[in-house]
Amino acid sequence: xxxxxxxxxxxxxxxxxxxxxxxxxxxxxxxxxxxxxxxxxxxxxxxxxxxxxxxxxxxxxxxxxxxxxxxxxxxxxxxxxxxxxxxxxxxxxxxxxxxxxxxxxxxxxxxxxxxxxxxxxxxxxxxxxxxxxxxxxxxxx
Amino acid sequence: xxxxxxxxxxxxxxxxxxxxxxxxxxxxxxxxxxxxxxxxxxxxxxxxxxxxxxxxxxxxxxxxxxxxxxxxxxxxxxxxxxxxxxxxxxxxxxxxxxxxxxxxxxxxxxxxxxxxxxxxxxxxxxxxxxxxxxxxxxxxxxxxxxxxxxxxxxxxxxxxxxxxxxxxxxxxxxxxxxxxxxxxxxxxxxxxxxxxxxxxxxxxxxxxxxxxxxxxxxxxxxxxxxxxxxxxxxxxxxxxxxxxxxxxxxxxxxxxxx
Numbered sequence: 001x002x003x004x005x006x007x008x009x010x011x012x013x014x015x016x017x018x019x020x021x022x023x024x025x026x027x028x029x030x031x032x033x034x035x036x037x038x039x040x041x042x043x044x045x046x047x048x049x050x051x052x053x054x055x056x057x058x059x060x061x062x063x064x065x066x067x068x069x070x071x072x073x074x075x076x077x078x079x080x081x082x083x084x085x086x087x088x089x090x091x092x093x094x095x096x097x098x099x100x101x102x103x104x105x106x107x108x109x110x111x112x113x114x115x116x117x118x119x120x121x122x123x124x125x126x127x128x129x130x131x132x133x134x135x136x137x138x139x140x141x
Numbered sequence: 142x143x144x145x146x147x148x149x150x151x152x153x154x155x156x157x158x159x160x161x162x163x164x165x166x167x168x169x170x171x172x173x174x175x176x177x178x179x180x181x182x183x184x185x186x187x188x189x190x191x192x193x194x195x196x197x198x199x200x201x202x203x204x205x206x207x208x209x210x211x212x213x214x215x216x217x218x219x220x221x222x223x224x225x226x227x228x229x230x231x232x233x234x235x236x237x238x239x240x241x242x243x244x245x246x247x248x249x250x251x252x253x254x255x256x257x258x259x260x261x262x263x264x265x266x267x268x269x270x271x272x273x274x275x276x277x278x279x280x281x282x283x284x285x286x287x288x289x290x291x292x293x294x295x296x297x298x299x300x301x302x303x304x305x306x307x308x309x310x311x312x313x314x315x316x317x318x319x320x321x322x323x324x325x326x327x328x329x330x331x332x333x334x335x336x337x338x339x340x341x342x343x344x345x346x347x348x349x350x351x352x353x354x355x356x357x358x359x360x361x362x363x364x365x366x367x368x369x370x371x372x373x374x375x376x377x378x379x380x381x382x383x384x385x386x387x388x389x390x391x392x393x394x395x396x397x398x399x
Contacts, residue, residue, distance in 0.1 A: 013235050020302075023388070036231050036298055037384025040238035047239055061239070068236035070229075072188045073166045077225030078297065079195030079314055080166075081213040085203035086308030093286065094312050097271040098319035101264035101290040105349040106331055108259055112345045113336035116252065120338035121366060 005063020012043040151217060158220025166224065169194050186358040189322055192293070196315065209307050227301050234294060238380060252341060253374045256348025261382050264290040264351070265390055268316060273398075280395040282309045286316060287394070288386040292352045293317025295382030302387035321355040328359025343367035347374030351382075 020035020043064075050056040144152070154161045173191035177183060181190075199211025206214040213222035223229065268290025269283040277283055285305040289296025289312065296313030299305075305313070328337070328350075336342050337360075347356050347370065356375040360367045 009232070009236050009239070013232055016235065017231070020387075035302070036234055037380050039231075039235040040380040040383070043235055043238045064236050064239045066236075067233050068239055071233040071237050072191065073163075073170060074225055074229050074233045075188075075294065076166050076169055076191045076195040077162055077221045078230050079192045079225070079318075080198045080202070080218075080221050081211040081225050082196065082199045082311035082314060083203060083209045083307035084196055084200040084211060084311050084315075086209070086311065088200070089308070093271060093275045093277070094289075094315035094319055097268040097286060097290045097316045098323060100271060101267040101316075102320050102323040102327070102350075104263050104267055105260060105351075106335055108263060109256075109335040109337075109342070109346050109349050112252065112256060112349075113339075113342035116341060121340070121364065 002059045002063040005060040005065070006067065007063075008046065008060070009043065009064045009067060012039045012046065015039065016042055154217050155219075158218075159223050160220065161218065162220035162224040165218065165221065169198075184326060184358070184362060185322065186325055186355075189318065189325060189355075192314075192318055196311070196318070199311070230301075231298065234298065234379060234383070253344045253348055253377075256345045257374060257377055257381055258348075260349035260351050260378060261291055261385055261390075263349075264320070265386075269394060272312075277309065278398065280391065280398050281305050283398060284386065284391045284394045285309050285313045287390065288382065289313030289316035290320060291317070291382045291386070292379060293321060294379050295386050298383045299386030299391070303391060317352070321352040324350045324352060324355030325358040325362075328355075329362045332363045337363055337367065340367060340370040343370035344374045347371035348378070351375060351378040353378070 016037075016039025017035040019038050023035075023038075047056065047064075050060075170187065170191050173194060174187035176190050177185055177187040202212040202214055202218075203209070208214040210222060212218045213225075265287040267287075269287030271290075272283045272286035277286060281300075281303045282305060284303060285296060285300035286309060288299035293314050294317070296317050297310050300310045300313050328335075328346075332338070335346065337346055343360060346360070346367075350356050350359065350371075353372055353375040356371040357368055360371045
């Protein structure tokens with residue numbers, strides 16, 4: 001049943017946040033330390049465990065998949081409730097951090113990709129570029 | 142009729158806040174995908190456009206109501222507060238972990254791990270320093286903005302966990318968003334400089350560029366065959382960032398700044 005998937009997700013979420021709070025309390029930080037990350041790791045582990053035992057029917061997967069696909073819309077809603085007015089008063093922080101961060105990373109990529117095996121792929125034959133649905137507008141951000 | 146037709150319609154929207162939010166966001170997503178396809182030929186991912194529209198609406202809401210919660214301050218759109226609130230946001234992010242294929246992940250190997258770590262650390266340090274330079278010198282704000290430089294999800298998740306103020310949260314998202322756009326749009330141009338013509342480089346790119354939509358769109362516009370390699374490593378980015386942001390990175394920042 002589809003609710004099994006959603007409930008699985010919910011349990012991982014709750015346990016993960018709880019462990020994150022415990023971790024935060026343990027190191028003396030009044031914050032949740034990596035709760036979301038812990039929940040993600042739990043979900044991955046449990047999913048593998050269930051999958052290997054054939055206990056993951058398509059419906060259960062759909063119960064999680066739907067919420068994963070809701071990720072971007074939820075982020076859009078999140079963006080729509082931010083205090084952008086105050087942020088803009090903060091000046092060009094966002095622009096400058098982003099540009100510098102992107103530039104620093106690009107240089108790292110350039111460096112790392114010149115190490116190790118960097119045999120280029122054979123050139124692609126010329127294809128049509130019009131493929132509207134090929135870049136999945138789905139769960140991943 | 143004691144109420145006009147519009148008043149009755151408004152009443153329905155008001156009493157079904159979350160449902161109204163679903164409809165609103167759905168329409169925004171559709172408009173964004175049209176803009177993405179027709180105006181930018183898919184170069185700028187629909188999700189990035191949608192988030193920009195979201196931030197724009199938040200600005201409009203803030204200006205009109207004079208309050209702090211963007212669109213959610215309009216009674217009609219209060220459901221946006223729930224749909225984009227911490228609970229559903231974290232819930233949806235955790236759900237995305239479901240798609241991770243661990244066996245595939247092992248193929249990324251050491252270079253994937255190294256680039257993931259660098260891709261979390263470097264933008265964080267840059268973001269936190271810039272934040273400091275602009276006067277945000279408390280550990281929470283610096284960490285939140287630094288986390289935003291990692292991705293536009295890691296930023297607010299970290300900020301929420303640490304109790305950052307809403308304007309810092311908005312800056313965090315904005316930073317991540319600008320970075321995602323730079324990655325999306327700039328990757329094909331910088332591909333040669335970055336040596337982006339083989340799977341290994343794509344994995345390095347995925348780890349360092351981070352944002353999955355940025356990486357997928359950027360690689361798709363460079364060489365479509367590289368997309369899965371980049372996206373695979375990039376999917377770990379959010380999880381790693383969300384794990385390290387409010388913990389190790391915050392504590393390190395706090396230790397340095399006090």
